[in-house]
Amino acid sequence: MSNYRKESDLLGELQIPAAAYYGVQTQRAIDNFKISGARLSGYPVFINSLAMVKLAAAKTNFELGVLEEKIYNAIAFACKELIAGKYHDQFPIDMIQGGAGTSVNMNVNEVIANIALEHMGYEKGEYQYCSPNDHVNLSQSTNDAYPTSIRLAFINMNAELVKYVKRLVEAFRAKGKEFADVLKMGRTQLQDAVPMSLGQEFEAFAANMEEEVARLNSNARLFLEINMGATAIGTGLNALPGYARLCAENLAALTQQPFISAPNLVEATPDTGAYVIYSSSLKRMAVKLSKICNDLRLLSSGPRAGLNEINLPAMQPGSSIMPGKVNPVIPEVVNQVCFKVIGNDLTVTFAAEAGQLQLNVMEPVLGLSIMESIILMQNAIDTLIEKCINGITANREVCRSMIxxxxxxxxxxxxxxxxxNSTKIAKEALATGKGVYQLVLEHNLLSQEKLDEILDPQNMIGPSKLRTGQ
Structure with a gap:
């Protein structure tokens, strides 16, 4: 038995591995796009989304009477196999490719067709019985099936990312409670400001990240408007009347997500505005998280010649030449992830701007950039929680002495x-090295009893309950 089978397309014949469930157009993509090393098989959530969309499309075609029951059942079987996690190794193509996602669409069409053929008792490649184009891709184009699948993938990936962000909020909040009684100096512009508690600082980190949950979810809802039924450019050519609405309803029922058909499919087909705003929310979160990691590095700096207000867990030796040095490697790696996410957002911006006329052909890099950012942020947040935040301890005496x-x-x-008078005292303290407390008493500005009451650190970490003259 030959190890290959022959398949043909517009450009001629190619040999396909006999065991492969993909076909000729996938093989061309394998040959043409050796770009990033990021393969479709590495993004199972995207494969599942493609299968869901193909299942919704097949169900719609069957209900409209344009797909016979035997073929529909076989396609549905194949889609459910993919959704169950099977055959994912049959998606070997690079995520960055020319053709506006046609290679991805045909990869899934071919795999579904060949699984369906085997299920019906035929051989792979006997497409007269179930065709990647005529049956699996019926009433569709890459230009509606591909972006709809990406949107479904983003919705599912966002839900997972939000779980990680919520865990991060909880981790910071737990430290806020643990450090509630640790008094320290707050700083603005890296200069001493006024006292606060270390707990307030970590609670602020929690509140900062908690804002991002609402922002991510709000922006992800933009992906619920889809253009299934648009076919090539939004006019609905080769799809029956009512297909767009019914397909959106079927996809909503299958996924338990409230998908709706875009009111103007010609507008929706090239529009990548939802990608831009969702990517911007990832960038916003990355900027804020990177700032927090900068703070953790500053607060733990030292141990003898820095702030040294907190201790980060020691994860590995920090130098090949300096004995005893331990670096803040976990915040550092999270910083770098944040930089990558910020860079991916710029890629999304350029790719969205590059659309022309009735289609944006840059959706492959749009999709990959956002998926990569989500996965990177999940991994970084998980690492930050488990290997850094949970193990942070406070140097209480250092914090108090600084106050x-x-x-x-x-x-x-x-x-x-x-x-x-306050300015005069501050200036004299700087010049003489004397303490503020001592100088206020020397200048008879306040009684010792009143001064002790005012300068009690607990009275300085919230709105003052004291009043002049009381």
Missing amino acids: MNSIGIVTALNPYIGYK
Whole structure:
């Protein structure tokens, strides 16, 4: 038995591995696009989404009477096999490709057709009984099936990402509670500001990330508007009246997501605005998370010549030449992931802008960039939680000594001795090395009893309950 079978297309014949469920157009993509090394087989959520869309399309065609029951049942069987995680090794093509996703669409069409053929008792490649184009792709084009599949994949991937972000919020919040009684100096522009608690700092990290949950979910809802039934350019050529609405309803029922048919399919087919705004929410989260990692690195700097207010878990030796050095490697790697996500957003921006007339042919790189960003962020967040945040400890005495030695506490005296006197005290403290406390008493600006009450650190980490003259 030959190890190959022959298949033909517009450009002629090619040999296909006999065991392969993909066909000639997939083989051309394998040969033509050796670009990124990121293969469709590495994105199972996308394969499942493609299968869901093909199942919804086949169901719609059957209900409209244009697909016979035997072929529909075989296609449905094949789609459900893919959704169950089978045959995913039959998607070997590169995620970055020319052709606006045609290679991906034909890869799934061919695999579904050949699984269906075997299910009906035929041989692979006997497409007269179930064709990748005439049956699996019936009433469709790459230009509606491919972006709809991407949108479904993004919705599912976003739901998973949000779970990770919520875990991150919980991890920061737990540290906020643990450190609620640890007083420290706050800083603005890297200069001493006013006292706060370390718990307030970590609670702020939690609140910062919690905002991103709402933003991600809000932007992901834009993917619920789909253009199935648009076929090539949005006019619906080769699809029956009512197909677009019914296909959206079938996909919604299959996925338990409230998909709707776009009101203007000609507009929806080239429109990539939802990609842009969702990618921007990933970028926004990356910017904020990177800032938090910068803070963790600063707060743990030292141990002798830095801030040294917190300890990060020691994960590995930090130098091949400096004994005893341990670096903040986990925040560092998360920083780098954030930079990559920010860069991917720029790719999405350029690719979205590059659309022309009735189609944006750059959707493959749009899709890959966003999927890559989501996966990177999940991995980074998981690593940050497990290998860093959960193990952070506070250097309580370091934090307290910085408060007591800081000139920044003079800010708390403004309502009692006035800004001018406070400035004078701060300037003299800097010049002489004396403490703020000592100088206020020397200048008879306040009684010791009143000064002790005002400068109690617990009175300085929230709105003041004290009033001048009380």
